[in-house]
Amino acid sequence: MxxxxxxxxxxxxxxxxxxxxxxxxxxxxxxxxxxxxxxxxxxxxxxxxxxxxxxxxxxxxxxxxxxxxxxxxxxxxxxxxxxxxxxxxxxxxxxxxxxxxxxxxxxxxxxxxxxxDDVRDVLVDPGGRRLDDLPAGTRVGTSASRRIAQLTVSHPHLALVPVRGNADTRLALARTGETVDAVVLAGAGLRRIGREAEATEVLDAHRMMPGLGAGQLAMQT
CATH class of the missing domain: 3.40.190.10 (Periplasmic binding protein-like II)
Structure with a gap:
């Protein structure tokens, strides 16, 4: 090394x-x-x-x-x-x-x-819809307990589907539509891989409370 x-x-x-x-x-x-x-x-x-x-x-x-x-x-x-x-x-x-x-x-x-970096989460929906426009039963992928808890209260009509993997993997799942119709993930992560333009809505903090340490890199030495 x-x-x-x-x-x-x-x-x-x-x-x-x-x-x-x-x-x-x-x-x-x-x-x-x-x-x-x-x-x-x-x-x-x-x-x-x-x-x-x-x-x-x-x-x-x-x-x-x-x-x-x-x-x-x-x-x-x-x-x-x-x-x-x-x-x-x-x-x-x-x-x-x-x-x-x-x-x-x-x-x-x-x-x-x-x-x-930006602390906010984003919605990525291949159909270009915003969170409030998603109809009942729409499968939204996220494994973060923080997001699941908030979406369960604010949008109980959505079907929340646990998904794991890096940002590219999650975007691919939404694009194919096999297991989810849309995903919620960190906006900072999309920006770092150069795919921030795929976000269909930025979820402000009053709608989706960011995670502790969101958007922040840390370097141990």
Whole structure:
């Protein structure tokens, strides 16, 4: 994983012995987030995302059932954090909403937060309908208990269908219409993969309370 090539010296920047390595889970969204963070110019030398990103396979990437059955939110973060603790990476990249709030920061680690993105959820309906226009029985895909609870109260006529997978997978499910007719997901996630134009409605916070840590990346080091 590590690059042991001789570092380059830059004016007033000391010596870089190797690129700084960022670990993240294997979801395409995480890779897009890593590219976003590495797009900021560095002088000198420039940093390349393909040198920095270290994909880490997590239980959450592989599991298709309810997260509560395999340990909750930590299934997306523990293996990535472990990569830093084991010295395989210098920095762990997470979505803050995936980080468990009841676990202390590992000893000798700190967490950094870049600028926060949009916190709101969005509806994606291939037919272009808004949430209030969906007829009774419309199958709306989401596995977030937060969204299910709110939609059950505000739109009890909808059929809420649990779906797992990355944003691309969920969009594909809505497009094919085999298991769901529409999906609700994080607007920030759509933007990071360049598909924000597919959102048919942005759900303001007074209609859909955002999740804790929504739109916020977190970097452990």
């Amino acid at each position: 590590r690059d042991h090539r001789r570092g380059r010296r830059g004016p007033a920047h000391g010596v870089r012995s190797r690129p700084r390595e960022r670990a993240g889970d294997q979801r395409p969204l995480t890779a897009c987030a890593a590219r976003t963070l590495t797009s900021v110019p560095h002088k000198p030398p420039p940093l390349r995302a393909d040198e920095l990103f270290v994909p880490v396979s997590t239980v959450g990437d592989r599991w298709t059932g309810p997260l509560a059955e395999v340990g909750g939110k930590a299934v997306f973060t523990s293996a990535v954090t472990r990569a830093v603790l084991d010295g395989r990476a210098d920095l762990a990249l997470h979505c803050s909403k995936d980080m468990p709030g009841d676990s202390p920061e590992p000893e000798r680690m700190m967490c950094l937060y870049p600028r926060r």
